[in-house]
Amino acid sequence: MNTRFTGNFTQQEAIPEAGIEAALAVLRHGRLHRYNTAAGEISEVALLEQEFAAFTGARFALAVASGGYALGCALRAVGVKPGDRVLTNAFTLAPVPGAIAAVGAVPVFVGVTEGLVIDLEDLAARADQADVLMLSHMRGHLCDMDRLMAICDGAGITVIEDCAHTMGAGWNGIPSGRHGTVGCYSTQTYKHMNSGEGGLLVTDDEEIAARAVMLSGSYMLYERHLAAPGPEAFESIKYDTPNVSGRMDNLRAAILRPQLAALPDQVARWNVRYGAVEQGLRGTPGLSVIERPEPERYVGSSIQFLLLDWAPEAVQAVLRRCAARGVELKWFGGAEPTGFTSRYDSWRYAPSEALPASDRILRGILDMRLPLTFSVEDCRLIASIIRDEVGAVYQAQ
Numbered sequence: 001m002n003t004r005f006t007g008n009f010t011q012q013e014a015i016p017e018a019g020i021e022a023a024l025a026v027l028r029h030g031r032l033h034r035y036n037t038a039a040g041e042i043s044e045v046a047l048l049e050q051e052f053a054a055f056t057g058a059r060f061a062l063a064v065a066s067g068g069y070a071l072g073c074a075l076r077a078v079g080v081k082p083g084d085r086v087l088t089n090a091f092t093l094a095p096v097p098g099a100i101a102a103v104g105a106v107p108v109f110v111g112v113t114e115g116l117v118i119d120l121e122d123l124a125a126r127a128d129q130a131d132v133l134m135l136s137h138m139r140g141h142l143c144d145m146d147r148l149m150a151i152c153d154g155a156g157i158t159v160i161e162d163c164a165h166t167m168g169a170g171w172n173g174i175p176s177g178r179h180g181t182v183g184c185y186s187t188q189t190y191k192h193m194n195s196g197e198g199g200l201l202v203t204d205d206e207e208i209a210a211r212a213v214m215l216s217g218s219y220m221l222y223e224r225h226l227a228a229p230g231p232e233a234f235e236s237i238k239y240d241t242p243n244v245s246g247r248m249d250n251l252r253a254a255i256l257r258p259q260l261a262a263l264p265d266q267v268a269r270w271n272v273r274y275g276a277v278e279q280g281l282r283g284t285p286g287l288s289v290i291e292r293p294e295p296e297r298y299v300g301s302s303i304q305f306l307l308l309d310w311a312p313e314a315v316q317a318v319l320r321r322c323a324a325r326g327v328e329l330k331w332f333g334g335a336e337p338t339g340f341t342s343r344y345d346s347w348r349y350a351p352s353e354a355l356p357a358s359d360r361i362l363r364g365i366l367d368m369r370l371p372l373t374f375s376v377e378d379c380r381l382i383a384s385i386i387r388d389e390v391g392a393v394y395q396a397q
């Protein structure tokens with residue numbers, strides 16, 4: 001059997017018709033800037049913020065130019081200063097340490113477990129090294145958030161959550177982004193809602209919300225927000241909070257609002273696809289699927305598995321053989337960063353000590369996107385191709 005998969009791993013679905021209609025309306029009236037409104041008009045951005053606050057159950061929400069901007073804005077808003085140390089995941093994507101470096105702070109990396117989440121033992125051991133944790137729910141895997149919050153609350157650590165892969169997910173019934181002080185999300189094309197570029201930030205903290213709004217570039221127009229604190233919250237911060245422009249515009253918000261309404265259905269569609277791949281991979285000799293903890297509500301927009309303790313050449317052989325049959329796997333264990341896969345030791349602007357236990361895991365992580373343009377049948381085929389090729393290489397080892 002040598003069937004080939006012909007789908008495209010980077011092809012997302014089209015923007016829903018309601019989003020296209022709303023975008024055309026914005027283009028036709030021309031008021032793209034969020035504060036450019038006609039008399040009595042409420043901007044698309046303000047409405048998106050109000051709807052996203054309701055979706056997450058947060059008091060305040062702010063829409064911004066990108067997920068990375070939301071992370072940097074959150075760091076500034078909670079008071080991180082140049083030279084401060086910020087704990088973060090060793091297993092994450094480059095915008096996370098990048099956001100820390102962009103405010104002049106220094107990332108301190110915390111290891112990863114075989115469940116692909118932050119190592120809570122390692123976090124507890126490093127808890128005295130920083131006052132802030134930027135927690136990345138990398139590839140949608142949520143750690144035991146109750147334990148993480150107990151560790152951080154006990155050590156006085158402020159938690160900022162990077163929910164780029166967990167919009168719509170949750171832990172023990174609490175939406176992802178709502179355990180920490182600030183939750184940050186991305187609406188970049190490859191995430192769970194697609195506006196090309198874009199980001200959102202949520203918090204219940206009045207002062208942090210007010211600072212974030214000022215930082216995002218509100219000038220003194222903060223009263224035009226529907227999901228921000230009242231004007232009194234801005235009195236004490238408006239003179240000493242710099243404007244670091246990074247607003248969202250009405251065109252993006254118009255595209256996003258119908259996608260937010262459809263998100264719960266989309267999550268269900270992702271998880272059917274994820275389940276099909278997971279089921280097809282389970283039991284493959286030499287391959288470990290990542291078991292999802294019972295309290296985790298995840299969004300299966302990508303899937304990971306481990307080829308733990310495999311020789312690098314054998315992993316490369318799997319990558320090559322799968323690619324030859326149209327299945328694009330990404331490997332976090334390569335010596336050189338390629339595409340979106342880089343590792344804590346690739347970020348040389350942020351020197352780190354070696355994390356041998358994490359290195360072992362990182363060397364075994366394979367990753368694959370599951371766009372909603374794939375059918376469930378496609379997912380079954382992909383899993384059977386991976387199963388064949390992993391099996392062939394494993395037997396030859």
Ligand SMILES: *Cc1c(COP(=O)(O)O)cnc(C)c1O
Nearest residue numbers: 066067068093095162164186188
């Ligand atoms: C995409 C991503 C970001 C940043 O989002 P952008 O909108 O691309 O700036 C942050 N963290 C992770 C884990 C991401 O995948």
